Amino acid sequence: MEKVDAALITCSVYNSVAETAKATMREFGVKDYHHQPSRATKLHRKDGIWGIGSGVALEEEPATRFMFYVPRESADGILQGLISECSLQIPGRGSAVCEEVEIAAESSWNREPLKSYDGSTTIPMKSDLSTIVCTVQQGQGNHIARSALDLGVPMPQVTAGEGTGLRDKLSVIRVTVPAEKEVISVMVSAQESDEIFPALVAAGRINELGAGFIYESPGARGVINDMVVRGQHHSASMEQLIAAVDEMKGSADWRRRPISAESQGFRYLNDLVGMVLICNEGMASELVIAAMQGGAGGATIGKQAYSQIQDGKSDISPARESAELIVGKDQVDGIYDSLLSAGLYKSEASGFIALKNVSVACTHLSAPR
Secondary structure (H helix, E strand, O other): OOEEEEEEEEEEEEHHHHHHHHHHHHHHOOOEEEEEEEEEEEEEEEOOEOOEOOEEEEEEEEEEEEEEEEOHHHHHHHHHHHHHHOOOOOOOOEEEEEEEEEEEOOOOOOOOOOOOOOOOOOOOOEEEEEEEEEEEEOOOHHHHHHHHHHOOOOOOEEEEEEEOOOHHHOHHHHHHOOOEEEEEEEEEEHHHHHHHHHHHHHHHOOOOOOOEEEEEEEEEEEEOOOOOEEOOOOOOOHHHHHHHHHHHHOOOHHHOOOOOHHHOOOOOEEEEEEEEEEEEOOOHHHHHHHHHHOOOOOOEEEEEEEEEOOOOOOOOOOEEEEEEEEEEHHHHHHHHHHHHHOOOOOOOOOOEEEEEEEEEEEOOOOOOO
16 A cells, blocks of 8 residues: 555644634645534543532533644644644643644545644644554543543543444354443643553453453654643632643653553553545445454544535545544555445545554454454
């Protein structure tokens, strides 16, 4: 498979900021993008009345994830534009991050460089971020999000999906494994991921049969929403104080947590690749089945919308589906050939493939990944 270097930009903002994000993408020359509704979660500290009803509760707010691919040399410019115009350096507004990827050369995407950032202020970005994505049964998403927030991880986002893989291979007992899934995405520093990843495995019991799947993709950079708790009455938020100490110490090592006994001893899958598949709505199931025949273990299919900033004729449907196939490095070419045979790039599918590094994953190891 011939590949082209690129960067994936993911801008996750509360809906009140979404129009500003779209205007910024238009200004910088982004031609098209995918977007997906999500639930952004945080903790809300309630005072109550005379102590009655006080405490900390999980709070959800509608949010939107914008995703688009750009040449690598354009990534930092559009990141700075989104951060500056949307004020994402302020906790409680959203995040914008970049991940370096490789795109299959036959996939259609905008390879033209974007407008350069000409702002007077360059906002510092974190350069050691990792993305952790956890897929669980429907109804368990808030539990994982709350577990992440309790660990100090800001703005877990929950989206909906439909699973394939293990359920399709259980024949008679497949009815006991629901197809509906929830996908929780968080961004953490590389220093923290060694503790947070096993803690989330333990929280979701991911190592048990049919419980779910979790993986980590390293090497991201950008600005993340540092709000964990809303309703604190201080001049500076706890998130701002933590960020200031991080900057003074040069890393987040000072707040590393000891790994609990229950999160030790998990067996992990390593040296993997994430194959990001995007296609027109109604085609993902067929393509994922073809990928499974080529060696993939399955995937969770999610809904996305596709928008063109500049109108033009295209076979790409406004309604799209996406799936992430987490596979061994030696499986990529075989799976790609199976997808080609299934019509990946035909007009009915208008498929797209991107590859990203996956450092570690965990699931029930008796089940195929």
